[in-house]
Amino acid sequence: MENVIIIGSGPAGHTAAIYTARANLYPLMYEGMMAGGISAGGQLTTTTDIENFPGFPEGISGAELMNRMREQSIKCGTRIETATVDKIDIREKPFKIFSEKRIVETKSIIIATGATAKRLNIKNEDIFWQKGISACAVCDGGLPIFRQKILAVIGGGDSAIEEATYLTKFAHKVILIVRRDVLRASKAMQKKIQENPKVEILWNSNVLEALGENVLEKLLVVNNKTKEKKTIEVRGLFYAIGHTPNTTFLENQLDLDEAGYIKTKPGTTKTNIEGVFACGDVQDKVYRQAITAAGSGCMAALEVEKYLEEKA
Ligand code: FAD
Ligand code: NDP
Numbered sequence: 001m002e003n004v005i006i007i008g009s010g011p012a013g014h015t016a017a018i019y020t021a022r023a024n025l026y027p028l029m030y031e032g033m034m035a036g037g038i039s040a041g042g043q044l045t046t047t048t049d050i051e052n053f054p055g056f057p058e059g060i061s062g063a064e065l066m067n068r069m070r071e072q073s074i075k076c077g078t079r080i081e082t083a084t085v086d087k088i089d090i091r092e093k094p095f096k097i098f099s100e101k102r103i104v105e106t107k108s109i110i111i112a113t114g115a116t117a118k119r120l121n122i123k124n125e126d127i128f129w130q131k132g133i134s135a136c137a138v139c140d141g142g143l144p145i146f147r148q149k150i151l152a153v154i155g156g157g158d159s160a161i162e163e164a165t166y167l168t169k170f171a172h173k174v175i176l177i178v179r180r181d182v183l184r185a186s187k188a189m190q191k192k193i194q195e196n197p198k199v200e201i202l203w204n205s206n207v208l209e210a211l212g213e214n215v216l217e218k219l220l221v222v223n224n225k226t227k228e229k230k231t232i233e234v235r236g237l238f239y240a241i242g243h244t245p246n247t248t249f250l251e252n253q254l255d256l257d258e259a260g261y262i263k264t265k266p267g268t269t270k271t272n273i274e275g276v277f278a279c280g281d282v283q284d285k286v287y288r289q290a291i292t293a294a295g296s297g298c299m300a301a302l303e304v305e306k307y308l309e310e311k312a
Pocket of ligand 1: 136
Protein backbone atom coordinates (compact mmCIF):
# COMPACT_ATOMS: atom_id res chain seq x y z
CA MET A 1 0.00 0.00 0.00
CA GLU A 2 1.31 3.46 -0.95
CA ASN A 3 1.38 6.43 1.46
CA VAL A 4 0.64 8.97 -1.24
CA ILE A 5 0.08 8.87 -4.97
CA ILE A 6 0.53 12.05 -7.00
CA ILE A 7 -1.40 12.21 -10.27
CA GLY A 8 0.08 14.70 -12.76
CA SER A 9 3.57 16.00 -13.48
CA GLY A 10 3.41 19.78 -13.92
CA PRO A 11 4.89 22.28 -11.41
CA ALA A 12 2.18 21.38 -8.85
CA GLY A 13 2.80 17.62 -9.03
CA HIS A 14 6.59 17.90 -8.91
CA THR A 15 6.59 20.34 -6.00
CA ALA A 16 4.26 17.99 -4.10
CA ALA A 17 6.64 15.14 -4.99
CA ILE A 18 9.76 16.95 -3.76
CA TYR A 19 8.12 17.84 -0.43
CA THR A 20 6.51 14.43 0.23
CA ALA A 21 9.74 12.65 -0.74
CA ARG A 22 11.75 14.84 1.64
CA ALA A 23 9.23 13.96 4.35
CA ASN A 24 10.14 10.27 3.78
CA LEU A 25 6.67 9.41 2.42
CA TYR A 26 8.24 7.68 -0.61
CA PRO A 27 5.68 9.11 -3.07
CA LEU A 28 4.62 7.46 -6.32
CA MET A 29 3.87 9.83 -9.21
CA TYR A 30 1.85 9.00 -12.31
CA GLU A 31 3.31 11.48 -14.78
CA GLY A 32 0.85 10.73 -17.59
CA MET A 33 1.41 9.51 -21.12
CA MET A 34 0.17 12.36 -23.34
CA ALA A 35 -2.69 12.79 -20.86
CA GLY A 36 -5.05 15.52 -22.03
CA GLY A 37 -2.89 15.76 -25.17
CA ILE A 38 0.07 17.15 -23.19
CA SER A 39 3.48 15.54 -22.58
CA ALA A 40 4.60 14.56 -19.12
CA GLY A 41 5.81 17.79 -17.53
CA GLY A 42 2.59 19.62 -18.28
CA GLN A 43 1.65 22.86 -19.96
CA LEU A 44 5.10 24.44 -19.69
CA THR A 45 6.43 21.83 -22.11
CA THR A 46 4.27 23.47 -24.78
CA THR A 47 5.96 26.86 -24.52
CA THR A 48 9.37 28.39 -25.15
CA ASP A 49 10.88 30.89 -22.71
CA ILE A 50 9.70 31.23 -19.13
CA GLU A 51 10.70 34.66 -17.85
CA ASN A 52 8.61 34.90 -14.69
CA PHE A 53 9.62 31.82 -12.70
CA PRO A 54 11.89 33.07 -9.89
CA GLY A 55 15.50 31.95 -9.91
CA PHE A 56 16.11 32.19 -13.65
CA PRO A 57 17.07 35.80 -14.45
CA GLU A 58 18.07 34.84 -17.98
CA GLY A 59 14.82 32.92 -18.50
CA ILE A 60 14.55 29.18 -19.03
CA SER A 61 12.77 27.04 -21.60
CA GLY A 62 9.59 25.38 -20.39
CA ALA A 63 10.90 21.91 -21.25
CA GLU A 64 14.19 22.52 -19.44
CA LEU A 65 12.43 23.82 -16.31
CA MET A 66 10.20 20.74 -16.19
CA ASN A 67 13.17 18.37 -16.80
CA ARG A 68 14.91 19.95 -13.84
CA MET A 69 11.85 19.58 -11.64
CA ARG A 70 11.55 15.91 -12.65
CA GLU A 71 15.24 15.32 -11.89
CA GLN A 72 14.83 16.97 -8.48
CA SER A 73 11.75 14.84 -7.67
CA ILE A 74 13.67 11.64 -8.46
CA LYS A 75 16.77 12.82 -6.57
CA CYS A 76 14.63 13.38 -3.48
CA GLY A 77 13.19 9.83 -3.70
CA THR A 78 10.06 10.02 -5.84
CA ARG A 79 9.22 6.98 -7.97
CA ILE A 80 7.76 8.01 -11.33
CA GLU A 81 5.47 5.83 -13.42
CA THR A 82 5.03 6.92 -17.03
CA ALA A 83 1.34 6.12 -17.26
CA THR A 84 -1.98 7.93 -17.30
CA VAL A 85 -4.44 7.26 -14.51
CA ASP A 86 -7.62 6.02 -16.18
CA LYS A 87 -9.81 6.16 -13.08
CA ILE A 88 -9.70 6.21 -9.31
CA ASP A 89 -11.97 4.69 -6.66
CA ILE A 90 -12.23 6.95 -3.61
CA ARG A 91 -15.58 5.70 -2.34
CA GLU A 92 -13.84 3.72 0.39
CA LYS A 93 -10.38 3.37 1.94
CA PRO A 94 -7.82 2.38 0.90
CA PHE A 95 -8.23 4.40 -2.30
CA LYS A 96 -7.53 2.65 -5.60
CA ILE A 97 -5.71 4.03 -8.64
CA PHE A 98 -6.31 2.36 -12.01
CA SER A 99 -3.92 2.66 -14.94
CA GLU A 100 -3.42 0.54 -18.02
CA LYS A 101 -0.69 -1.41 -16.25
CA ARG A 102 -2.09 -2.11 -12.77
CA ILE A 103 -4.29 -1.22 -9.82
CA VAL A 104 -2.54 0.33 -6.81
CA GLU A 105 -3.88 1.00 -3.30
CA THR A 106 -2.98 4.18 -1.43
CA LYS A 107 -3.70 5.97 1.84
CA SER A 108 -3.85 9.42 0.22
CA ILE A 109 -3.94 11.08 -3.19
CA ILE A 110 -2.71 14.41 -4.54
CA ILE A 111 -4.46 15.37 -7.77
CA ALA A 112 -2.33 17.72 -9.91
CA THR A 113 -3.64 16.96 -13.40
CA GLY A 114 -3.77 20.58 -14.55
CA ALA A 115 -5.93 22.10 -17.20
CA THR A 116 -5.77 22.43 -20.94
CA ALA A 117 -6.11 25.84 -22.58
CA LYS A 118 -8.78 25.65 -25.26
CA ARG A 119 -7.67 26.24 -28.81
CA LEU A 120 -9.80 27.44 -31.70
CA ASN A 121 -8.23 25.29 -34.41
CA ILE A 122 -8.31 28.06 -36.99
CA LYS A 123 -6.60 27.48 -40.31
CA ASN A 124 -2.74 27.56 -40.00
CA GLU A 125 -2.92 27.56 -36.19
CA ASP A 126 -0.30 24.81 -35.90
CA ILE A 127 2.09 26.68 -38.22
CA PHE A 128 1.99 29.86 -36.12
CA TRP A 129 1.67 28.25 -32.68
CA GLN A 130 4.33 29.94 -30.55
CA LYS A 131 5.28 32.01 -33.62
CA GLY A 132 2.65 34.60 -32.88
CA ILE A 133 -0.22 32.49 -31.53
CA SER A 134 -0.36 31.65 -27.83
CA ALA A 135 -2.89 30.64 -25.22
CA CYS A 136 -1.32 32.67 -22.40
CA ALA A 137 -0.84 36.44 -22.64
CA VAL A 138 0.53 36.76 -19.12
CA CYS A 139 3.17 34.17 -20.00
CA ASP A 140 4.16 35.21 -23.50
CA GLY A 141 2.90 38.79 -23.96
CA GLY A 142 6.06 40.41 -22.67
CA LEU A 143 8.33 38.65 -25.17
CA PRO A 144 10.34 40.99 -27.44
CA ILE A 145 8.48 39.84 -30.60
CA PHE A 146 5.27 41.37 -29.25
CA ARG A 147 6.61 44.70 -27.97
CA GLN A 148 5.04 47.81 -29.53
CA LYS A 149 3.13 45.65 -32.02
CA ILE A 150 -0.60 45.32 -32.74
CA LEU A 151 -1.89 42.28 -30.86
CA ALA A 152 -5.26 40.53 -30.75
CA VAL A 153 -7.07 38.65 -28.00
CA ILE A 154 -10.04 36.36 -28.69
CA GLY A 155 -12.71 36.01 -26.02
CA GLY A 156 -15.16 38.08 -24.05
CA GLY A 157 -14.79 36.70 -20.52
CA ASP A 158 -12.82 37.96 -17.52
CA SER A 159 -9.67 36.21 -18.75
CA ALA A 160 -9.85 37.95 -22.12
CA ILE A 161 -10.23 41.34 -20.44
CA GLU A 162 -7.39 40.66 -18.03
CA GLU A 163 -5.13 39.46 -20.83
CA ALA A 164 -5.99 42.34 -23.16
CA THR A 165 -5.38 44.85 -20.35
CA TYR A 166 -2.08 43.18 -19.50
CA LEU A 167 -0.96 43.29 -23.13
CA THR A 168 -1.56 47.06 -23.37
CA LYS A 169 1.55 47.47 -21.18
CA PHE A 170 3.74 46.27 -24.04
CA ALA A 171 1.67 46.55 -27.20
CA HIS A 172 1.10 49.47 -29.53
CA LYS A 173 -2.59 48.51 -29.63
CA VAL A 174 -4.75 45.53 -28.62
CA ILE A 175 -7.75 44.34 -30.62
CA LEU A 176 -10.26 42.33 -28.61
CA ILE A 177 -12.16 39.98 -30.92
CA VAL A 178 -15.57 39.06 -29.50
CA ARG A 179 -17.92 36.60 -31.20
CA ARG A 180 -21.13 38.25 -29.92
CA ASP A 181 -22.18 41.86 -29.37
CA VAL A 182 -21.80 41.59 -25.59
CA LEU A 183 -19.02 40.70 -23.20
CA ARG A 184 -19.46 37.81 -20.78
CA ALA A 185 -17.04 39.50 -18.33
CA SER A 186 -18.16 41.18 -15.10
CA LYS A 187 -19.50 44.73 -15.33
CA ALA A 188 -16.41 46.14 -13.61
CA MET A 189 -14.11 44.42 -16.11
CA GLN A 190 -16.26 45.60 -19.02
CA LYS A 191 -15.95 49.20 -17.86
CA LYS A 192 -12.20 48.80 -17.46
CA ILE A 193 -11.66 47.55 -21.01
CA GLN A 194 -14.00 50.00 -22.66
CA GLU A 195 -12.20 52.89 -21.00
CA ASN A 196 -8.75 51.71 -22.07
CA PRO A 197 -7.61 53.91 -24.99
CA LYS A 198 -5.22 51.25 -26.29
CA VAL A 199 -8.00 48.68 -26.79
CA GLU A 200 -10.30 48.37 -29.78
CA ILE A 201 -13.17 45.88 -29.65
CA LEU A 202 -14.17 44.01 -32.78
CA TRP A 203 -17.72 42.84 -32.09
CA ASN A 204 -19.61 39.93 -33.72
CA SER A 205 -16.38 38.60 -35.14
CA ASN A 206 -14.69 35.25 -35.60
CA VAL A 207 -11.16 34.56 -36.78
CA LEU A 208 -10.99 32.13 -39.71
CA GLU A 209 -7.34 31.97 -40.65
CA ALA A 210 -3.84 33.00 -39.56
CA LEU A 211 -1.58 34.43 -42.28
CA GLY A 212 2.11 35.33 -42.57
CA GLU A 213 5.50 34.38 -43.98
CA ASN A 214 7.50 32.96 -41.07
CA VAL A 215 5.66 34.56 -38.20
CA LEU A 216 2.06 35.69 -37.75
CA GLU A 217 1.32 38.87 -39.69
CA LYS A 218 -2.41 38.95 -40.40
CA LEU A 219 -5.74 37.41 -39.47
CA LEU A 220 -8.71 36.72 -41.72
CA VAL A 221 -11.79 37.75 -39.75
CA VAL A 222 -15.50 37.36 -40.55
CA ASN A 223 -18.35 39.46 -39.21
CA ASN A 224 -20.95 36.97 -37.99
CA LYS A 225 -23.85 39.30 -38.78
CA THR A 226 -22.92 40.77 -42.17
CA LYS A 227 -20.74 37.79 -43.24
CA GLU A 228 -18.23 40.37 -44.47
CA LYS A 229 -14.61 39.15 -44.39
CA LYS A 230 -11.49 41.28 -43.91
CA THR A 231 -7.84 40.89 -42.97
CA ILE A 232 -6.38 42.71 -40.01
CA GLU A 233 -2.69 43.21 -39.30
CA VAL A 234 -1.54 41.73 -36.00
CA ARG A 235 1.76 40.26 -34.77
CA GLY A 236 0.31 38.32 -31.89
CA LEU A 237 -2.91 36.38 -31.28
CA PHE A 238 -3.84 35.24 -27.79
CA TYR A 239 -6.66 32.82 -27.08
CA ALA A 240 -8.64 33.51 -23.93
CA ILE A 241 -11.61 31.28 -24.59
CA GLY A 242 -11.41 29.25 -21.42
CA HIS A 243 -9.62 26.20 -20.09
CA THR A 244 -10.72 22.63 -19.62
CA PRO A 245 -9.62 21.16 -16.27
CA ASN A 246 -8.41 17.56 -16.56
CA THR A 247 -11.01 15.99 -14.27
CA THR A 248 -13.02 13.55 -16.40
CA PHE A 249 -11.11 10.55 -14.96
CA LEU A 250 -12.66 11.38 -11.56
CA GLU A 251 -16.10 10.29 -12.78
CA ASN A 252 -17.83 12.80 -10.48
CA GLN A 253 -16.52 11.23 -7.27
CA LEU A 254 -15.27 14.65 -6.07
CA ASP A 255 -17.16 17.95 -5.81
CA LEU A 256 -16.44 20.02 -8.92
CA ASP A 257 -17.61 23.53 -9.80
CA GLU A 258 -19.82 24.24 -12.80
CA ALA A 259 -16.78 24.44 -15.12
CA GLY A 260 -15.35 21.11 -13.90
CA TYR A 261 -12.61 22.46 -11.57
CA ILE A 262 -12.08 20.55 -8.31
CA LYS A 263 -13.51 22.44 -5.35
CA THR A 264 -11.04 22.87 -2.49
CA LYS A 265 -11.68 24.21 0.99
CA PRO A 266 -10.55 27.89 0.82
CA GLY A 267 -6.97 28.39 1.92
CA THR A 268 -6.22 24.65 1.71
CA THR A 269 -5.89 21.90 -0.91
CA LYS A 270 -8.47 19.68 0.84
CA THR A 271 -11.27 18.29 -1.31
CA ASN A 272 -14.63 17.06 -0.01
CA ILE A 273 -13.09 13.58 0.50
CA GLU A 274 -10.73 13.25 3.45
CA GLY A 275 -7.31 12.10 2.26
CA VAL A 276 -7.74 13.43 -1.29
CA PHE A 277 -6.01 16.75 -2.05
CA ALA A 278 -5.94 18.87 -5.21
CA CYS A 279 -3.38 21.47 -6.30
CA GLY A 280 -2.39 23.53 -9.32
CA ASP A 281 -4.54 24.50 -12.28
CA VAL A 282 -6.99 21.62 -11.79
CA GLN A 283 -8.42 23.60 -8.84
CA ASP A 284 -7.45 27.16 -9.86
CA LYS A 285 -9.21 29.05 -12.61
CA VAL A 286 -7.99 32.49 -11.59
CA TYR A 287 -4.17 32.62 -11.25
CA ARG A 288 -3.03 29.71 -13.46
CA GLN A 289 0.72 30.31 -13.23
CA ALA A 290 3.60 27.91 -12.74
CA ILE A 291 4.62 29.52 -9.46
CA THR A 292 1.10 29.44 -7.99
CA ALA A 293 0.73 25.81 -9.10
CA ALA A 294 4.05 24.99 -7.42
CA GLY A 295 3.00 26.84 -4.27
CA SER A 296 -0.22 24.89 -3.96
CA GLY A 297 1.72 21.65 -4.63
CA CYS A 298 3.79 22.46 -1.53
CA MET A 299 0.58 23.07 0.45
CA ALA A 300 -0.85 19.71 -0.66
CA ALA A 301 2.31 17.89 0.42
CA LEU A 302 2.32 19.49 3.87
CA GLU A 303 -1.37 18.71 4.29
CA VAL A 304 -0.85 15.07 3.25
CA GLU A 305 1.99 14.74 5.76
CA LYS A 306 -0.27 16.05 8.56
CA TYR A 307 -3.17 13.86 7.42
CA LEU A 308 -1.04 10.70 7.43
CA GLU A 309 0.35 11.52 10.87
CA GLU A 310 -3.07 12.12 12.41
CA LYS A 311 -5.61 10.00 10.53
CA ALA A 312 -4.19 7.23 8.40
P1 FAD B 1 -0.02 21.16 -15.78
O1 FAD B 1 1.20 21.91 -16.12
O2 FAD B 1 -1.24 21.32 -16.60
O3 FAD B 1 0.39 19.62 -15.72
C1 FAD B 1 -0.50 18.61 -15.48
C2 FAD B 1 0.09 17.30 -15.92
O4 FAD B 1 -0.73 16.23 -15.51
C3 FAD B 1 0.21 17.16 -17.45
O5 FAD B 1 1.47 16.68 -17.79
C4 FAD B 1 -0.84 16.14 -17.80
O6 FAD B 1 -0.47 15.40 -18.92
C5 FAD B 1 -0.86 15.29 -16.54
N1 FAD B 1 -2.11 14.56 -16.40
C6 FAD B 1 -3.37 14.99 -16.71
N2 FAD B 1 -4.26 14.02 -16.50
C7 FAD B 1 -3.56 12.94 -16.03
C8 FAD B 1 -3.92 11.62 -15.63
N3 FAD B 1 -5.20 11.21 -15.68
N4 FAD B 1 -2.94 10.76 -15.24
C9 FAD B 1 -1.65 11.16 -15.19
N5 FAD B 1 -1.25 12.40 -15.55
C10 FAD B 1 -2.19 13.27 -15.97
N6 FAD B 1 2.95 29.98 -16.37
C11 FAD B 1 3.95 30.76 -15.91
O7 FAD B 1 4.06 30.96 -14.71
N7 FAD B 1 4.85 31.32 -16.77
C12 FAD B 1 4.82 31.12 -18.11
O8 FAD B 1 5.63 31.68 -18.85
C13 FAD B 1 3.78 30.29 -18.62
N8 FAD B 1 3.68 30.04 -19.96
C14 FAD B 1 2.65 29.26 -20.42
C15 FAD B 1 2.57 29.07 -21.79
C16 FAD B 1 1.54 28.28 -22.31
C17 FAD B 1 1.46 28.07 -23.79
C18 FAD B 1 0.59 27.69 -21.42
C19 FAD B 1 -0.52 26.83 -21.97
C20 FAD B 1 0.67 27.91 -20.05
C21 FAD B 1 1.70 28.71 -19.54
N9 FAD B 1 1.81 28.98 -18.19
C22 FAD B 1 2.84 29.74 -17.70
C23 FAD B 1 0.85 28.42 -17.22
C24 FAD B 1 1.48 27.19 -16.54
O9 FAD B 1 1.94 26.33 -17.55
C25 FAD B 1 0.45 26.47 -15.68
O10 FAD B 1 -0.13 27.37 -14.75
C26 FAD B 1 1.10 25.33 -14.92
O11 FAD B 1 1.77 24.46 -15.79
C27 FAD B 1 0.06 24.54 -14.13
O12 FAD B 1 0.73 23.50 -13.51
P2 FAD B 1 -0.02 22.20 -13.01
O13 FAD B 1 1.04 21.42 -12.30
O14 FAD B 1 -1.23 22.55 -12.27
O15 FAD B 1 -0.53 21.42 -14.28
P1 NDP C 1 -15.31 32.16 -19.76
O1 NDP C 1 -15.88 30.82 -20.05
O2 NDP C 1 -15.93 33.03 -18.73
O3 NDP C 1 -15.29 33.02 -21.10
C1 NDP C 1 -14.86 32.44 -22.29
C2 NDP C 1 -15.03 33.50 -23.37
O4 NDP C 1 -14.53 32.95 -24.58
C3 NDP C 1 -16.50 33.89 -23.60
O5 NDP C 1 -16.61 35.26 -23.89
C4 NDP C 1 -16.87 33.04 -24.82
O6 NDP C 1 -17.83 33.66 -25.64
C5 NDP C 1 -15.54 33.02 -25.57
N1 NDP C 1 -15.45 31.85 -26.41
C6 NDP C 1 -15.58 30.54 -26.04
N2 NDP C 1 -15.42 29.74 -27.11
C7 NDP C 1 -15.18 30.58 -28.16
C8 NDP C 1 -14.96 30.35 -29.53
N3 NDP C 1 -14.94 29.11 -30.04
N4 NDP C 1 -14.78 31.43 -30.34
C9 NDP C 1 -14.80 32.69 -29.85
N5 NDP C 1 -15.01 32.97 -28.55
C10 NDP C 1 -15.19 31.92 -27.72
O7 NDP C 1 -13.75 31.86 -19.45
P2 NDP C 1 -12.67 32.77 -18.69
O8 NDP C 1 -11.39 32.01 -18.81
O9 NDP C 1 -12.72 34.15 -19.16
O10 NDP C 1 -13.14 32.74 -17.17
C11 NDP C 1 -13.32 31.48 -16.51
C12 NDP C 1 -13.78 31.76 -15.08
O11 NDP C 1 -12.73 32.38 -14.33
C13 NDP C 1 -14.96 32.74 -15.01
O12 NDP C 1 -15.77 32.33 -13.93
C14 NDP C 1 -14.32 34.05 -14.70
O13 NDP C 1 -15.18 34.95 -14.02
C15 NDP C 1 -13.15 33.64 -13.80
N6 NDP C 1 -12.06 34.60 -13.90
C16 NDP C 1 -12.08 35.66 -13.05
C17 NDP C 1 -11.11 36.62 -13.11
C18 NDP C 1 -11.18 37.77 -12.17
O14 NDP C 1 -12.13 37.86 -11.44
N7 NDP C 1 -10.20 38.63 -12.17
C19 NDP C 1 -10.00 36.55 -14.08
C20 NDP C 1 -10.10 35.40 -14.98
C21 NDP C 1 -11.10 34.49 -14.88
P3 NDP C 1 -19.39 33.75 -25.22
O15 NDP C 1 -19.44 34.80 -24.16
O16 NDP C 1 -20.03 34.11 -26.49
O17 NDP C 1 -19.74 32.38 -24.72
